[in-house]
Amino acid sequence: MKVEIKDLSYVYPSQDCALRGVSLVMEGTTPVAIVGQNGAGKTTLVKHLNGLLRPTSGQVLIDGVDINTHTTAQWSRKVGYVFQNPDDQLFLESVRKEFEFGPKHMGMRKEEIGERVEYVSNLVGLADQLDTHPFDLTSTQKRFCTIGIIMMMNPDLILFDEPTCGQDAQGIRRLRKIIQELRNQGKLCITISHDMRFVAENFKRIIVMKKGEAILDDDIEKVFARTETLKQCFITPPPITRVAQGADLKKTPFTGKAFMEAFEEERERRICQM
Amino acid sequence: MEMSNDFVPKNTIIEKMNPNTKLLAIISLGISTLIFPNPALGLGVLIFLFVVSCIAKIQKTFLKVVLGFGIPITVMLLFIQGLYSPKNKTIIADLGFAQMGLEGVLYALKIVVTLLVFLGAFLLMNKTTHISNLVAALTDLGLPNKAGYLVLATLNVVPQMQKRMSVIRQSQEARGVETQGGLFNRIKAYIPLLGPVILSSLIDMQERGMTLETRGFGINGVRRTTYVKATRSPMDKPLNVILILFLLIVLILTLLMKFGIL
Amino acid sequence: MGKTILEVKDFSFTYNQAINKVLDHVNFRVDRGSFFCIIGANGSGKSTLCNSLVGLIPHYFSGEMEGGIRVDGMDVRKSSIGELSQKIGLVFQNPFNQLSYTAGTVAEELAYGLGNRGVPGKVMQEKIEHMAQLMRIDDVLSKNPTELSGGQVQRVALGSVFILDPEILVLDECTTQLDPLGAEEIFEIVKKINGSGVTVIVVDHDMERVASYADEVLVLSGGRAVKIGSPRSVFTDPELEQYGVNPPEYVKISDMLRKKGYTNRETAITEDQSIQMVKEALKG
Ligand SMILES: Nc1ncnc2c1ncn2[C@@H]1O[C@H](COP(=O)(O)OP(=O)(O)OP(=O)(O)O)[C@@H](O)[C@H]1O
Ligand SMILES: Nc1ncnc2c1ncn2[C@@H]1O[C@H](COP(=O)(O)OP(=O)(O)OP(=O)(O)O)[C@@H](O)[C@H]1O
Ligand SMILES: [Mg+2]
Numbered sequence: 001m002k003v004e005i006k007d008l009s010y011v012y013p014s015q016d017c018a019l020r021g022v023s024l025v026m027e028g029t030t031p032v033a034i035v036g037q038n039g040a041g042k043t044t045l046v047k048h049l050n051g052l053l054r055p056t057s058g059q060v061l062i063d064g065v066d067i068n069t070h071t072t073a074q075w076s077r078k079v080g081y082v083f084q085n086p087d088d089q090l091f092l093e094s095v096r097k098e099f100e101f102g103p104k105h106m107g108m109r110k111e112e113i114g115e116r117v118e119y120v121s122n123l124v125g126l127a128d129q130l131d132t133h134p135f136d137l138t139s140t141q142k143r144f145c146t147i148g149i150i151m152m153m154n155p156d157l158i159l160f161d162e163p164t165c166g167q168d169a170q171g172i173r174r175l176r177k178i179i180q181e182l183r184n185q186g187k188l189c190i191t192i193s194h195d196m197r198f199v200a201e202n203f204k205r206i207i208v209m210k211k212g213e214a215i216l217d218d219d220i221e222k223v224f225a226r227t228e229t230l231k232q233c234f235i236t237p238p239p240i241t242r243v244a245q246g247a248d249l250k251k252t253p254f255t256g257k258a259f260m261e262a263f264e265e266e267r268e269r270r271i272c273q274m
Numbered sequence: 275m276e277m278s279n280d281f282v283p284k285n286t287i288i289e290k291m292n293p294n295t296k297l298l299a300i301i302s303l304g305i306s307t308l309i310f311p312n313p314a315l316g317l318g319v320l321i322f323l324f325v326v327s328c329i330a331k332i333q334k335t336f337l338k339v340v341l342g343f344g345i346p347i348t349v350m351l352l353f354i355q356g357l358y359s360p361k362n363k364t365i366i367a368d369l370g371f372a373q374m375g376l377e378g379v380l381y382a383l384k385i386v387v388t389l390l391v392f393l394g395a396f397l398l399m400n401k402t403t404h405i406s407n408l409v410a411a412l413t414d415l416g417l418p419n420k421a422g423y424l425v426l427a428t429l430n431v432v433p434q435m436q437k438r439m440s441v442i443r444q445s446q447e448a449r450g451v452e453t454q455g456g457l458f459n460r461i462k463a464y465i466p467l468l469g470p471v472i473l474s475s476l477i478d479m480q481e482r483g484m485t486l487e488t489r490g491f492g493i494n495g496v497r498r499t500t501y502v503k504a505t506r507s508p509m510d511k512p513l514n515v516i517l518i519l520f521l522l523i524v525l526i527l528t529l530l531m532k533f534g535i536l
Numbered sequence: 537m538g539k540t541i542l543e544v545k546d547f548s549f550t551y552n553q554a555i556n557k558v559l560d561h562v563n564f565r566v567d568r569g570s571f572f573c574i575i576g577a578n579g580s581g582k583s584t585l586c587n588s589l590v591g592l593i594p595h596y597f598s599g600e601m602e603g604g605i606r607v608d609g610m611d612v613r614k615s616s617i618g619e620l621s622q623k624i625g626l627v628f629q630n631p632f633n634q635l636s637y638t639a640g641t642v643a644e645e646l647a648y649g650l651g652n653r654g655v656p657g658k659v660m661q662e663k664i665e666h667m668a669q670l671m672r673i674d675d676v677l678s679k680n681p682t683e684l685s686g687g688q689v690q691r692v693a694l695g696s697v698f699i700l701d702p703e704i705l706v707l708d709e710c711t712t713q714l715d716p717l718g719a720e721e722i723f724e725i726v727k728k729i730n731g732s733g734v735t736v737i738v739v740d741h742d743m744e745r746v747a748s749y750a751d752e753v754l755v756l757s758g759g760r761a762v763k764i765g766s767p768r769s770v771f772t773d774p775e776l777e778q779y780g781v782n783p784p785e786y787v788k789i790s791d792m793l794r795k796k797g798y799t800n801r802e803t804a805i806t807e808d809q810s811i812q813m814v815k816e817a818l819k820g
């Protein structure tokens with residue numbers, strides 16, 4: 001899977017300019033996180049990847065094919081987008097119907113649909129809720145339901161728009177598992193999130209957006225080392241990293257283990273200096 | 275969706291008038307047409323409304339709605355009332371299988387004209403008034419919050435549903451349904467959605483009700499204020515007087531005619 | 537004026553047509569002017585509790601209710617939502633459903649609650665401008681509320697409640713759509729409001745934040761109030777994870793440092809304490 005975005009700009013019908021010349025390439029199966037200030041254009045950007053929005057200028061290529069050559073419905077086999085607001089995506093009478101809706105439209109075989117319903121509902125934790133009306137789910141269950149309906153269609157590229165919002169510790173663990181699972185299946189997963197700990201624990205590559213532009217695109221260590229630039233984008237590193245930076249450790253750790261290593265290294269260094 | 279409140283500013287003198295003047299116009303012109311014994315007055319009012327729509331630069335929409343609704347309903351009522359009304363005495367045409375009576379025709383015309391006057395006047399108000407402006411004007415009148423909200427919610431129903439529809443359309447597209455292209459595609463995508471759209475609009479409405487309540491919707495005994503100030507124009511006062519006088523005169527004329535004095 | 541401003545007494549609630557109690561004999565008090573946090577796993581009843589505090593339960597949601605809640609002396613059962621709204625303000629969990637959408641612009645949305653209180657136009661204008669700046673939405677004031685980004689919607693939602701200057705402010709996961717620094721800013725603003733004497737009740741899943749702002753923390757689990765106390769006592773409780781809540785990362789750092797014998801200070805629960813601890817441990 002290869003996504004190329006070339007000098008993409010977008011102006012909403014209300015004349016708000018939300019993207020100002022974004023150029024990016026995303027390839028392979030390494031999950032990518034997009035972070036950035038409110039109103040920076042993250043949602044607007046990913047809505048271009050399945051053609052819900054069409055470039056005002058510039059180009060989007062999916063596996064070398066211009067996005068404008070197909071309808072969103074046609075792209076949906078290849079690209080799945082999970083909306084920022086789950087209420088915007090659910091409209092049927094039961095979780096099961098929601099799950100079956102997309103595959104049926106794609107013409108997936110009945111047995112395969114059945115198998116996928118079982119697999120996906122377990123993965124997103126809704127196996128016991130298949131006959132529940134989506135309106136009766138809690139807001140976090142609704143979010144997993146929308147993730148499920150997109151996974152049901154088995155697309156090669158999956159876009160999550162703030163999946164972490166409102167999740168408790170267990171929900172975060174479940175999301176982590178989903179992202180790993182997608183990667184193992186050879187899918188590319190692009191996730192927008194404001195939860196830096198989640199980003200640090202699950203992604204190697206981070207794209208930082210600010211006022212319609214992608215201003216940083218790099219390895220996570222390098223991105224979170226740029227504290228000043230990040231501040232201007234209203235991003236702060238995750239808690240562990242902040243403690244390390246506050247205590248002037250030389251490395252930028254994201255996990256407890258890495259933190260201890262960085263700490264011990266620094267301690268050694270100081271003892272040697274004395 | 276011609277009746278929805280998709281107000282587009284056009285900067286005309288009609289827009290600048292106070293919304294309450296427009297409401298009074300609906301009432302005065304509508305009731306006058308309703309009580310007056312023959313359709314002549316209503317026809318005159320309709321022509322007047324058309325002139326107003328030209329001033330408001332929405333004559334196209336006006337004609338489309340008034341004719342689009344008026345022609346079929348006129349034909350239908352002319353057949354029913356003209357041919358089969360028990361009031362028919364004077365025969366004006368013989369169609370062979372039935373006879374067309376003058377009384378029925380006049381009665382049909384009157385119903386049509388009255389409906390069209392109400393419809394046309396309402397359309398004019400709706401198309402030339404932003405909802406917030408209308409609410410501000412109603413608040414100025416001291417209308418209770420509940421009544422104001424009712425008006426608002428009613429006017430908002432169609433645009434709300436349209437929004438919901440467009441959101442769901444996006445969601446469908448993202449799940450492989452063609453909703454663009456031919457009429458057939460669109461209808462095929464919409465029909466099964468009507469139920470869910472109505473249900474989710476209702477739920478939306480309920481959740482919105484909650485926020486309104488916790489922001490003081492139900493507070494009693496306070497004179498409410500609004501951020502948007504209702505528009506006013508120097509024409510409001512004289513127009514209000516004229517509209518009330520018009521209704522009174524029509525009322526007196528009607529009474530005089532009923533008692534056979536005129 | 538008493539010390540207690542809010543009292544939840546043996547409160548239970550079951551939604552209509554549901555079998556289980558969503559809140560199960562909950563008891564607690566909130567002191568006037570305190571910063572009170574409620575934490576717990578998804579579905580533990582936090583939002584239901586918030587809705588009860590402002591009177592949406594029992595006046596808007598039907599169900600079976602036991603026990604009672606008093607808000608500054610007012611019995612929630614006997615007072616209308618309108619009366620309560622003049623004392624207590626709630627920012628809902630889902631920002632997308634809490635704009636009135638009866639307004640054509642963001643400014644009107646902010647004005648809605650003020651209008652219901654009869655605040656005159658000039659004061660209204662001033663308050664709106666001030667709030668727009670505070671919430672960083674001054675550039676979208678004349679936009680239609682349906683054409684905003686997720687975070688912008690949440691900022692409008694927060695502003696529309698803050699602008700009413702409630703005596704008690706209830707915030708149900710009110711920064712989920714915000715960028716990290718934006719969320720921090722909001723908490724600083726809330727802290728400032730709290731400093732001026734307003735009682736604040738906050739629901740949040742970000743334990744680092746809860747630990748550094750809360751005076752008192754209540755843990756809900758399966759509708760029961762399983763623990764209440766200072767952030768330190770709650771977050772150093774080894775049973776916490778059993779309730780589906782992870783302690784702040786700082787606790788983890790402290791434990792690791794202590795286990796390897798680098799420190800013997802008491803557990804750090806905030807960023808500052810944690811940095812302090814690490815710096816000292818580095819000195820050896
Ligand atoms: N439907 C719309 N019409 C007009 N302007 C819009 C619309 N949707 C978003 N915008 C504007 O475009 C800009 C980018 O919005 P977008 O939703 O892409 O931001 P975002 O990065 O996803 O932010 P957030 O983190 O708050 O979700 C914002 O300034 C917003 O006000
Ligand atoms: N209107 C309702 N009708 C019936 N049951 C409901 C309703 N609202 C919530 N519930 C149920 O009550 C329980 C508690 O829900 P609540 O929303 O209070 O949890 P919460 O702690 O706020 O969770 P979260 O962290 O996901 O916001 C859940 O099991 C939920 O399904
Ligand atoms: Mg967004």
Ligand SMILES: [Mg+2]
Nearest residue numbers: 582583584629
């Ligand atoms: Mg909740």
